[in-house]
Amino acid sequence: MNMRHRHNSAIRCALSFLALFFCAAAAAAPVSSTNIFAPASTPARTIVGLSHFVIAVTAVIFAVVASLLVYSVVKFRARATDAGREPAQVYGSTQIELAWTVIPVLIIIVLFLATARIIHAIQDAPKPAAALDVTVIGHQFWWEFRYPKLGIVTANELHIPVSDPAHPTPTFLKLLSADTDHSFWVPELGGKTDLIPNRVNEMWLDPERPGIYLGQCAQYCGTQHGKMLLRVSVDRPADFAAWVSAQQQAAVQDPKVLAGKHVFETTSCINCHSISGTAANGRFGPDLAHLMSRSTLASGAAENTPANLRLWIQNPDAIKPGSLMPAMKLSDGDLDAVTAYLETLR
Amino acid sequence: MSTNVSAIETPQSAAPAWTETLHEWVTTVDHKRLGILYILYGLGFLVMAGIEALIIRIQLMHAHSSFVSPQVFNRMFTMHGTTMIFFVVMPILFGFANYLVPLMIGARDMAFPRLNAFSFWLTALGGLLLYFSFLGGNGLYGAGNAPDVGWWAYAPLGAKAFSPGHSTGYWTIALLVSGFGSVGTAINIIATVLCMRCPGMHLGRMPLLAWLNFVMSGMVLIAITPLTAAQMMLLVDRYLGGHFFDTQAGGSATLWMHFFWIFGHPEVYILVIPAFAFMSEIIPVFSRKPIFGYPVMVGATVGIGFISMSVWAHHMFTVGMNSYANSFFAITTMAVGVPTGIKIFNWLGTMWGGRIQFKTPMLFSIGFLFQFLIAGLTGIIQSSVPVDWQLSLSYFVVAHFHYVIVGGILFAVFAAFYYWYPKFTGRMFSERLGKWHFWLFVIGFHMTFDVMHVPGILGMPRRIYTYEPRPGWETLNLIVTIGAFIQAAAILLFVYNLVVSYWKGAKAGNDPWDAWTLEWSVSSPPPAYNFATIPVVASRRPLWDQKHPEDPDSRYE
Ligand SMILES: [Cu+2]
Secondary structure: HHHHHHHHHHHHHHHHHHHHHHHHHOOOOOOOOOOOOOOOOOHHHHHHHHHHHHHHHHHHHHHHHHHHHHHHHHHOEEHHHHHOOOOOOOOOOHHHHHHHHHHHHHHHHHHHHHHHHHHHHHHOOOOOOOOOEEEEEEEEEEEEEEOOOOEEEOOOOEEEOOOOOEEEOOOEEEEOOOOOOEEEEOOOOOOEEEOOOOOOEEEEEEEOOOOEEEEEOOOOOOHHHHHHHEEEEEHHHHHHHHHHHHHHOOOOOOOOHHHHHHHHHHOHHHHOEEEEOOOOHHHHOOOOOOHHHEEEEOOOOEEEHHHHHHHHHHHHHHHOOOOOOOOOOOHHHHHHHHHHHOOOOO | HHHHHHHHHOOOOOOOHHHHHHHHHHOOHHHHHHHHHHHHHHHHHHHHHHHHHHHHHHHOOOOOOOOOOHHHHHHHHHHHHHHHHHHHHHHHHHHHHHHHHHHOOOOOOOOHHHHHHHHHHHHHHHHHHHHHHHHHHHOOOOOOOOOOOOOOOOOOOOOOOOOOOOOOHHHHHHHHHHHHHHHHHHHHHHHHHHHOOOOOOOHHHHOOHHHHHHHHHHHHHHHOOOOOOHHHHHHHHHHHHOOOOOOOHHHHHHHHHHHHHHHHHHHHHHHHHHHHHHHHHHHHHOOOOOOOOOOHHHHHHHHHHHHHHHHHHHOOOOOOOOOOHHHHHHHHHHHHHHHHHHHHHHHHHHHHOOOOOOOOOHHHHHHHHHHHHHHHHHHHHHHHHHHHHOEEEEHHHHHHHHHHHHHHHHHHHHHHHHHHHHHHHOOEEEEEEEEHHHHHHHHHHHHHHHHHHHHHOOOOOOOOOOOOOOOOOHHHHHHHHHHHHHHHHHHHHHHHHHHHHHHHHOOOOOOOOOOHHHHHOOOOOOOOOOOOOOOOOOOOOHHHHOOOOOOOOHHOO
C-alpha cells in the first residue's frame, strides 16, 4: 500500500513538472511580461522554436526512462511470497549495453545539429545597411546608451525602432562595460549577452511590434545588481524619429530655474553627470540632459515623479541602498531648487 | 570474524576523561575517525549554509522585501554557495571515501595516515577562515564583512578596486587552503586504491565505490590545480599589485572565468561521482542482484572523467565566444550525457528482475534516480546554446543545479547515511523516522526546485536581492520558500534520527542488510585497523561467495 502511494506521487511530480513547463510556454504575453516564451523579435522567436524541439526530445526521453523506473519499482518489488530466495543473478549484457549507448549518441547528434544551425543563424547574421547602432555601456548599477551616428547619449531606457520584415531595421548593440561584468537581458527580444570590461560583445534585436519591453541585468555586478533594470521602448518609425530629434536638442534653458541650475553647477553633481550646454560633463553617472523624457529613475528603481526625484537627490540610499551616487547633503532650499531645475529637462 | 576481532580491542575499564577523548580525536590518524570528523564537520556547515539559504528564501518570499539589506543578501548567497560546495558536500563525500575505501578493499588504513589527518585539518582550517570573515574580514561596508562577490567571484568584482578590505581575501585563502587538503586526500585515495588492495582483489574485482572514488581523485588532481593557480593570481593582484584580472590595468575578466570553470565544471562531477558510487553499492544490495554491467560502469565513469574536462565553457555561453567555440562546448556538453545516461540505464538494469526492498536507503536511491534523470535532461536543454542564452543566469539554472546537487547528490548522501550508519555506529536508525524524512524531503524538494524553474522562464535572474512584482513571480517564489522550510524540517528530523539512534537504536550486528562487500564482514563499528587477518577475495562480492558456496560469483567473472 505504502508502495502504491509512492508511484502515484512520482507520476504526479513528473506531470506537474511538465505541466509547469508548458504552462509557462503557453501563457499569453501581456504587454511587458518578461516571459521567454512570448517572443517579439527574431532571435527570441528562433530560440522559442529550438526550445520546443529540445523540450520535446527531452520530454520523450523522460517519459521512457521514468516509465521504466516506475515499472521496475512496481514489478520487481520484494513480495512476502519470495520467502527470502534471491532472484536470478544477472551480470550484464553486451547487446543491451550497446543499444543504450548507440541510441543516446544518435539523439545528441540530432540535438547538436539543430543547435548549431540556430547558433549560426543568430550569431553570424549579417548586418543590414539600415541597421541602427547603439553602444550599451554597463555601469554599476545603470545602463548608458550611446547612438554614435545620431549623437545621442541617454540612460536606462533604450529606444529602438520597430523592424518591418519587408525592410528590416534591426538594432545592433555593441556591449561594453565601464566597471564589472553585466549582462543585457530583455527576454522577449532575445537571449542575454554579457558586458565585460576590456571586451566588445555584440547582439542584435529586430522587434516586431511597438511597446515597452522589460528586462534587467543578469550578471551579478555588485550590491545593487538587483535594481539594475532595463526598459526598451520599441517605437513606430515616426515616434522613433520624433524621439531622436527631441534627444538631439540641447538641454532646455529655462530662466525660471536659474537658481537650481546654479546649485547644480556649483556642487559636485557636474563631476558625475552631463547636461549639454552647462558646465556639467561628468560620465560617472547618467546623462541628465533629457532626464524628464524617462519614466523611471536610477535604472528602474523608482518612478520618475517630483517627489522621488527630490528624495533621490537628497538620499539615493533611500531608494537604492549601495548605489554609487552619494547623498549630497543639500539644504532643503537647494534641494527644491535643483529638483525644480531637473524637472525642466525634457 | 567479529569475535576474533573484538579480542584485539582494548579492554574498556573506565570511561576516559573527556579531555582524553578529545585529544584522541584531534590527534587521530585513523581513517575511520577522520572519516567521521569529515562528516560531522560537513554536517555542521550544512546547518550554517542551510540557515543562509533560509534567509535568502525569506527575503525572496515577496516582492520589494526588506527582510535583509542588499549587502547582507549578497553575502548570504556567496557564503551559501561557497560553503555548500567546499565545506559541506566535499567534506561529507571525502569522509565517506575515507571511511569506506580501505574497508571495502580489505586494507587496514589509508596509504598515508598522517597525510590524511593533515588534509582534514587543512580543510577544516579553510572553513574556519571563511567564517572568520564574518567577524574579522573588513570589506566594502566596514568591519566584519563576509565575502559578497558570489561563489565564482567573477573578475573584476573580486579585484581590490571593487572589493576593498579583506573579505574577498578570506574567501580566496579559504579555497586555497581547503584545495590543498583536497589534493592531499585525492593523492591518498589514489595511492590506497593502487597499493593497498587485499590479495585476490585485482582492479576488475574492486567494488565500484572504490573505483569511482579513484576516478574522482584523479579528477581532483586535475581540476583543483587551475583553481589554486587562479586563487594565487588573485592574491597577487589583491596584495602584491598584480594585474592578472585587474581590468582597470588591462587584466582579463574572461581569463578568470576560464580558470574558474576549468575547475568548476569538473567539480560538479567530482561531487556527483561519489554519489554515483553510493548508488552503485546500495541499489544492488536492495535489489538483491549484482550491479548490471560492471565493466561498462567503470568505463562510463572514466568516460565522464575525460569528457567533463572539456565542457567548462558551457558556463560561459553568454560571454560572447564565437559560434565555433559555442558549438564545440555544446557538443561536448551533450556528449557527457551519454556515459551519464548509460549509468542510469545500468542502475535500472540492476533493479530489473530483482526483488527490491524499500528500506530507507533504497527509497532515497530511487529518489536519486528519478531526480537525477530530470536534472540531466534540464542540463541537456541548457546545452543547446541559444536556449541557454535565455536560461543562463536565470532561476532556471539555479533550479537545474540544485536538482543535481540536492535532488541527486544529497539524496545519494542521505541514502549513504542510512545505509552505512549501522556500520559506523553499530546501531540501527529508526526506519519509521527515516521514511518520514524521505517523504517530507521529497515533498519539500519538489515544491522548491520544480517550481523554481518557472520564474527563470518568466525572466527572473539569479542573485537579485529583491524584485518587481512581475506576473507570476511572487506566487512562485512564495511556494519555493515554503518548500525550503519543509526541507529544513526534514533535515532536522534526519539529524534527530542520527543522534537518538546512536543511543537508542537496536544493535546492528555485522551485516544488517545481508550485503556483499568486505566492510560488512567486520564488526560494527569496525575495530581499529579493520581486519585482524587480511581477507582474500575471489570475486567482486566476497560475502556473496561466502553465503552461497554452492553458487559463487567467482565462477562467472
Ligand atoms: Cu549589472
